[in-house]
Structures are given as structure tokens and as C-alpha cells.
Amino acid sequence: MILFRYLTREVLLTMSAVAGILMLVIMGSRFIRYFASAAEGDFPVTILGSLMFYHLPGFMELILPLAFFLGILLAYGQLYMNSEITVMVACGMSPTRLLRVTLLPASIVAVMVGLCSLWLTPAGALLNEATIEEQQSRLDVSVLAPGRFQSFGSGRTAYISDFSSDGTEMQEVLVHEQADPDSDNTHSYVTRARTGHQETRVETGSRFLILEEGERYGVTPGRREAERLTFERYTLRLGLSRNRQELDSLEFATTAELWNDPDPRAQAQFQWRAGLPLMVFILALLAQPLSRVNPRQGRFAKLLPAVFLYVAYLSLLLAAVDAIGGGSLPSAVGVWPVHGLFLVLGGLLIWRSQRKGMR
Structure with missing residues (x-):
């Protein structure tokens, strides 16, 4: 033994x-x-x-x-x-x-x-x-890092300069949306806002990026003119919140x-x-x-x-x-x-x- x-x-x-x-x-x-x-x-x-x-x-x-x-x-x-x-x-x-x-x-x-x-x-x-x-599959405030250009799906790229003290609000937000080659819309959009935050609608499960006090530009490569929109509040739909990926x-x-x-x-x-x-x-x-x-x-x-x-x-x-x-x-x-x-x-x-x- x-x-x-x-x-x-x-x-x-x-x-x-x-x-x-x-x-x-x-x-x-x-x-x-x-x-x-x-x-x-x-x-x-x-x-x-x-x-x-x-x-x-x-x-x-x-x-x-x-x-x-x-x-x-x-x-x-x-x-x-x-x-x-x-x-x-x-x-x-x-x-x-x-x-x-x-x-x-x-x-x-x-x-x-x-x-x-x-x-x-x-x-x-x-x-x-x-x-x-x-x-x-979802954009979350905790994913974004200040001072970096980061892709979050659907041809979108985001940039933020900083977070608020409680970490829920983004400062100096820049969002680029690339034109969809499968659609008739050839515009690429650049949206700039002073602040932004994320909201989720409980009844539908949809998530939105809420931008405040900014401008939205629509441009087409090869063309000199551009569309310009000034807003106080702009809502950008991100997608559906999912609890589990099948x-x-x-x-x-x-x-x-x-x-x-x-x-x-x-x-x-x-x-x-x-x-x-x-x-x-x-x-x-x-x-x-x-x-x-x-x-x-x-x-x-x-x-x-x-x-x-x-x-x-x-x-x-x-x-x-x-x-x-x-x-x-x-x-x-x-x-x-x-x-x-x-x-x-x-x-x-x-x-x-x-x-x-x-x-």
C-alpha cells in the first residue's frame, strides 16, 4: 500500500x-x-x-x-x-x-x-x-472606448471622445454609415452630435442610439454636393436585443x-x-x-x-x-x-x- x-x-x-x-x-x-x-x-x-x-x-x-x-x-x-x-x-x-x-x-x-x-x-x-x-450583435456603451474608431455592424463606425462621470452618456459622438450597395440609396452618412446615449424599448426589444445637438451629412462619392441636416435630437435604430443566440x-x-x-x-x-x-x-x-x-x-x-x-x-x-x-x-x-x-x-x-x- x-x-x-x-x-x-x-x-x-x-x-x-x-x-x-x-x-x-x-x-x-x-x-x-x-x-x-x-x-x-x-x-x-x-x-x-x-x-x-x-x-x-x-x-x-x-x-x-x-x-x-x-x-x-x-x-x-x-x-x-x-x-x-x-x-x-x-x-x-x-x-x-x-x-x-x-x-x-x-x-x-x-x-x-x-x-x-x-x-x-x-x-x-x-x-x-x-x-x-x-x-x-449589439452596440453597448461598455463596448466603446474613447478615442477609437470602432465598427459595430451594418456598415457603421462610431467614435466618441469621452464618457460622462456615470458612464451612461457619450460625449462628442461621430457615427459613419456606409452606403448599402444593395439599395438605391448611394449616400454615405456622417452624423456628429454633442452627446449621445442608448435606449431600449421594452415593449419591442428594439435598441436606439439617441443623439442630441448635432448635424447629419449625406454625401455620394464622386459628387460635390452634400445634404446637411441640423437636429436637436436624432434617433438611430441599432437593432433588436437578443437574450441568447441560437x-x-x-x-x-x-x-x-x-x-x-x-x-x-x-x-x-x-x-x-x-x-x-x-x-x-x-x-x-x-x-x-x-x-x-x-x-x-x-x-x-x-x-x-x-x-x-x-x-x-x-x-x-x-x-x-x-x-x-x-x-x-x-x-x-x-x-x-x-x-x-x-x-x-x-x-x-x-x-x-x-x-x-x-x-
Whole structure:
């Protein structure tokens, strides 16, 4: 029992360190992309935390299998380097028993990956996409940044110099409306106002930008004359307020919906989600014999070949998913031959390790 706890702790601690590093790199890259979009005014900075949180399950389902695979390689490789495996062999430890010890943390990781891939990832992706679509489909005072020209859809661009102290009223507003090529009206309009604010009509859900004390110019490219309108109050209709964006992509469908959908693309998505927990156990079979190194070689001697093996596994899975979605591979066959191939390879490596012993 003491040896079992020791090995499990070593694997999980190493896996946690690797997962933390990978998560930091991937989430940092995603955060930079979202921050750039927020700086452009696509959505307010205040929802960045929610967007990153919604992406977390999708990151976890891909990072945890790789982190667990590398965790076994590094943890057991260090044990070989320190000759601790030699002591375990002298005490009666065999490759089969070591594999049984490895399967418990593999089960924990597989449950976590299954929760993410089968439930949390599609739910988070739906919430993430709905949040972005809702923010991009409406003009909100919180989206606009002073001193910047920002597009807010329908060929409109807005510029404001500042906000009022309570943040509800815009100062020195400039709105440019580009001419619609599909209509007979060839005018482009430039509206300038001293102040402006947004209103929503509760009964209709329509949103309006209310501009006060300004001028509106209508010009046609190539013509010298222009229309000029002076106003005290001008109302510009923005669109309808939406509580939720309806999305029907298979990426956002629940696992139960994919199971009942005979469409090949739905079956490909379902098999991808269901195969990720199985992938954890197969990687455990592959990692244990690959972690065996000579102390003179170093613990990283087989790390690069192992990473190549993982990349090949993942690439074949993705290719099979694409083939099922495209109809070139029957969904009844699916991705399971890929899992079976690497399962057999892991079994052969374990058998070879048992023949040679753990010396």
C-alpha cells in the first residue's frame, strides 16, 4: 500500500506540473487573442474572464491525456534513474503489478477527461459562442472606448471622445454609415452630435442610439454636393436585443443528441468525444514500457520518440474523424480501429517488457 501511494503520488504530481505548464501556454495564447478583440471593441473587457472559463473544459480534455502520458514517462523515468525500480524488482514488483498501480490514476484522469469531453466542453463552447455573438450583435456603451474608431455592424463606425462621470452618456459622438450597395440609396452618412446615449424599448426589444445637438451629412462619392441636416435630437435604430443566440452546430450539441443523430458528422463528433477517455488508458499502456531507460541515457532518452508516438495517435484519430464526417469511412467502423491499433501496440510493449524483465 505504501508503494502504491508513492507511485500514484509521483505520477499525479508530475502530471499536474506538466498540465499546469501546458495550460498556462494555451490559455495565455487564447487570452491574448481575446484581449486584442476586446481592444478593437468587439466585446467588453469585463467578459474576458467568462470567456476563458468557458474554454477551460475544452483545453482540459486535450491537455490531460498528454500530461498524464508525459507524467508517467517522467515519473517512472526518474525512478529508473535513481535505481528505485531495481529495488522494487528485488521486492517482487513485476510489470503487470506496476501496470495495475498505474491504472488507478489513469481511471481518475479518464473520468475527468470524460466529464469534459462528454458534457462540459460542448456546454462551455455553446455559452462562449452565444456570449460573443450577443456582444457583437449589439452596440453597448461598455463596448466603446474613447478615442477609437470602432465598427459595430451594418456598415457603421462610431467614435466618441469621452464618457460622462456615470458612464451612461457619450460625449462628442461621430457615427459613419456606409452606403448599402444593395439599395438605391448611394449616400454615405456622417452624423456628429454633442452627446449621445442608448435606449431600449421594452415593449419591442428594439435598441436606439439617441443623439442630441448635432448635424447629419449625406454625401455620394464622386459628387460635390452634400445634404446637411441640423437636429436637436436624432434617433438611430441599432437593432433588436437578443437574450441568447441560437446555435445549431454539432460542436455545441449534447452527447445524447449526437448519439441519436444518424448523420455521419454527428457520429464522428460523438466518437471523438467518447474516444478521449479510452485514449487515457491506452496511453498508460504505451507509457509504462517507454519509461524504462538506462541510467546512463538519462530520463529524457525516450521522451522524443514517445511524443512522436502520441502525435501519430492523435493525428490518426483526427484523420478518422474527418473521414467519417466526409462519408469516406463508415461510422460503424469509426475511430475504433485507431484505438485498437495502439491498444495492440501497448500490449506488445508490455509483453516485451515482461519478457526482458525490469532489470
